[in-house]
Amino acid sequence: MIIPYFIIIPLLAAFLITLIAGEKDDWAIILSIIAVISLLILSLFSYITMHTETLTYYMSSWKIPVGIVLVQDALASFMLVLVSIISLTSLIFSISYVRNLSSDWKYYSLFMLLVAGMNGVIITGDLFNLFVFVEISIFAAYALVAYGGKAEEFEASFKYAVMGSVSSTIVLLGIAVTYSATSTLTLAKIGEQLPSINSNIKLWIGGLFVAGFGLKAAAMPFHAWLPDAHSSAPAPISAMLSGILIKILGMYVLVRIFFNIFDAPQFFLNIFLIIGSISMIVGVFLAVGQWDFKRLLAYHSISQMGYIFLGFGLSTTLGILGGVFHLLNHALFKSLLFYNAGAVETVTGTRDLRKLGNLTKIIPTTSNTSMIASLAISGIPPFNGFFSKLIIIIAAIEANQPVYALIAVIGSIFTLASFMKVQRYGFRSEKKADVNGKSIDWKMNFAMITLAVLCVATSLMIIPGIREIALDPVVDVLKNKTLYIQLVMGK
Amino acid sequence: MIVYLLCFILFLVGIYGILTKRDLVKIILSIGIMGYAANLMLILFAYRNNSIYPILSEGKAVSQMVDPLPQALVLTSIVIELGTTAMLVALALRLYEKYKTFDITKIRRLKG
Numbered sequence: 001m002i003i004p005y006f007i008i009i010p011l012l013a014a015f016l017i018t019l020i021a022g023e024k025d026d027w028a029i030i031l032s033i034i035a036v037i038s039l040l041i042l043s044l045f046s047y048i049t050m051h052t053e054t055l056t057y058y059m060s061s062w063k064i065p066v067g068i069v070l071v072q073d074a075l076a077s078f079m080l081v082l083v084s085i086i087s088l089t090s091l092i093f094s095i096s097y098v099r100n101l102s103s104d105w106k107y108y109s110l111f112m113l114l115v116a117g118m119n120g121v122i123i124t125g126d127l128f129n130l131f132v133f134v135e136i137s138i139f140a141a142y143a144l145v146a147y148g149g150k151a152e153e154f155e156a157s158f159k160y161a162v163m164g165s166v167s168s169t170i171v172l173l174g175i176a177v178t179y180s181a182t183s184t185l186t187l188a189k190i191g192e193q194l195p196s197i198n199s200n201i202k203l204w205i206g207g208l209f210v211a212g213f214g215l216k217a218a219a220m221p222f223h224a225w226l227p228d229a230h231s232s233a234p235a236p237i238s239a240m241l242s243g244i245l246i247k248i249l250g251m252y253v254l255v256r257i258f259f260n261i262f263d264a265p266q267f268f269l270n271i272f273l274i275i276g277s278i279s280m281i282v283g284v285f286l287a288v289g290q291w292d293f294k295r296l297l298a299y300h301s302i303s304q305m306g307y308i309f310l311g312f313g314l315s316t317t318l319g320i321l322g323g324v325f326h327l328l329n330h331a332l333f334k335s336l337l338f339y340n341a342g343a344v345e346t347v348t349g350t351r352d353l354r355k356l357g358n359l360t361k362i363i364p365t366t367s368n369t370s371m372i373a374s375l376a377i378s379g380i381p382p383f384n385g386f387f388s389k390l391i392i393i394i395a396a397i398e399a400n401q402p403v404y405a406l407i408a409v410i411g412s413i414f415t416l417a418s419f420m421k422v423q424r425y426g427f428r429s430e431k432k433a434d435v436n437g438k439s440i441d442w443k444m445n446f447a448m449i450t451l452a453v454l455c456v457a458t459s460l461m462i463i464p465g466i467r468e469i470a471l472d473p474v475v476d477v478l479k480n481k482t483l484y485i486q487l488v489m490g491k
Numbered sequence: 492m493i494v495y496l497l498c499f500i501l502f503l504v505g506i507y508g509i510l511t512k513r514d515l516v517k518i519i520l521s522i523g524i525m526g527y528a529a530n531l532m533l534i535l536f537a538y539r540n541n542s543i544y545p546i547l548s549e550g551k552a553v554s555q556m557v558d559p560l561p562q563a564l565v566l567t568s569i570v571i572e573l574g575t576t577a578m579l580v581a582l583a584l585r586l587y588e589k590y591k592t593f594d595i596t597k598i599r600r601l602k603g
Contacts, residue, residue: 131568132567142582151586151590151600154589155586155599155600156601157582161579162522165579166506166525168571168575169502173529179533228601
């Protein structure tokens with residue numbers, strides 16, 4: 001039984017770090033790297049060997065109506081692999097980046113709590129347990145956003161914490177209503193009870209969950225906290241937040257609840273489509289005008305989350321495939337872009353694109369990988385972003401929703417425009433940039449090159465042979481909707 | 492029915508406070524009010540008229556008891572709220588050190 005280890009390993013690492021780390025961070029680094037590598041091996045192993053299987057684990061062997069159940073299916077394994085890849089590269093990037101801020105072990109302890117919370121959210125099959133894990137990871141995120149200790153960081157962290165607690169309270173209210181209607185907290189059991197309850201109550205539950213988790217996913221009407229929090233955090237943490245945290249706490253939970261438990265009611269799919277298209281277009285318009293590199297990237301996160309919402313909202317096989325694929329791709333290239341921003345900030349001491357200049361000669365790896373990531377996010381073939389956006393646009397046309405397809409194309413064009421601005425001003429202008437003598441070491445370069453290679457390599461997942469093994473089991477979990485309930489309850 | 496409505500109004504009072512108050516401490520208190528409303532809602536859902544406390548003993552039938560599970564959930568959620576409040580107060584103190592004010596409208600270096 002490997003399922004509980006996805007929570008045990010990072011939690012154990014987080015607490016061991018506080019015990020054995022002395023003044024310096026050497027042991028903390030070693031322990032956290034070991035923990036994340038073992039998570040990567042475990043998750044890759046289960047992703048490759050499991051295919052369409054669904055594993056369940058009963059905590060302390062209390063059976064379903066009483067105890068907490070952990071569920072791992074193809075979708076969960078896919079997300080676990082994603083979390084492990086991004087957190088490994090982020091940790092490697094952190095080593096020298098965080099030493100510029102301070103050199104103590106608290107960063108790594110909080111980082112492991114963040115990973116533990118996200119892994120818990122992915123594999124839990126119990127609604128209240130999910131809420132607790134959401135709180136664990138988001139608490140670590142508040143602290144990590146404020147880690148640098150500058151005034152702006154406290155400001156961003158405070159805003160983030162206020163919005164986060166509002167969304168958590170709304171989710172808790174949703175859980176209360178769900179429990180009163182169904183008398184259970186196990187997700188699969190709730191799904192069994194749902195068809196028999198009043199449709200007004202279903203609307204209440206759905207509405208509270210859309211508002212609560214939509215806030216965490218930073219969909220458009222609820223987006224205000226994201227640009228502040230994601231641009232003020234240390235660069236590797238921005239990559240974690242933008243790359244995976246908003247997807248796990250927001251998108252994954254919404255998809256799990258509305259597809260596998262609620263059987264994808266059309267009313268909520270329409271909400272997905274509408275908030276998706278609004279986020280897509282408004283996010284990119286706000287991004288074009290930004291001059292702060294990381295703030296620009298943060299606004300793009302809102303816009304790209306819109307594509308994922310749109311793909312899932314279409315709810316056809318092709319739409320779900322596009323959503324899942326874009327979720328993976330966005331995590332890869334957005335994290336890479338945040339590492340680039342962090343590297344640029346390390347070398348030049350600024351994030352203002354107007355003050356940057358010809359960086360290609362000074363930091364060639366950074367500027368070349370940022371080129372790859374910019375092309376990928378703008379949807380230029382042969383990079384991964386092109387294929388996932390293409391799938392979503394084709395799916396929209398196939399589902400007779402040409403308006404959404406048009407919005408997606410327009411969003412993509414403006415994305416290209418804003419990243420041309422980044423490349424033109426930030427990396428390839430004539431002007432000579434001021435450098436402060438600090439250099440990018442091999443660990444930072446390694447993290448960036450790994451993700452750049454993955455950006456190109458994941459575009460191979462579109463080839464039918466590989467797609468059938470890698471992505472189709474994940475899509476099947478969502479396409480079969482309430483089959484999840486039978487698989488979990490059937491054992 | 493009226494108690495649920497009152498409880499929901501308490502929740503809305505919390506949201507109103509977060510949206511309109513300018514003082515950091517008042518915002519933190521509003522978040523606390525929202526949390527209390529959600530906890531109260533859980534306890535209200537578990538309550539039944541003329542029922543007894545959920546402890547098994549001689550002569551007490553299970554069917555007469557209130558539901559104990561939401562009470563356990565509320566304990567957990569109170570602990571989480573304690574953590575949230577402590578975190579927010581710590582951040583507010585640090586913000587006061589940096590900006591010398593608790594007024595949220597004067598704390599705006601981040602914009603755009």
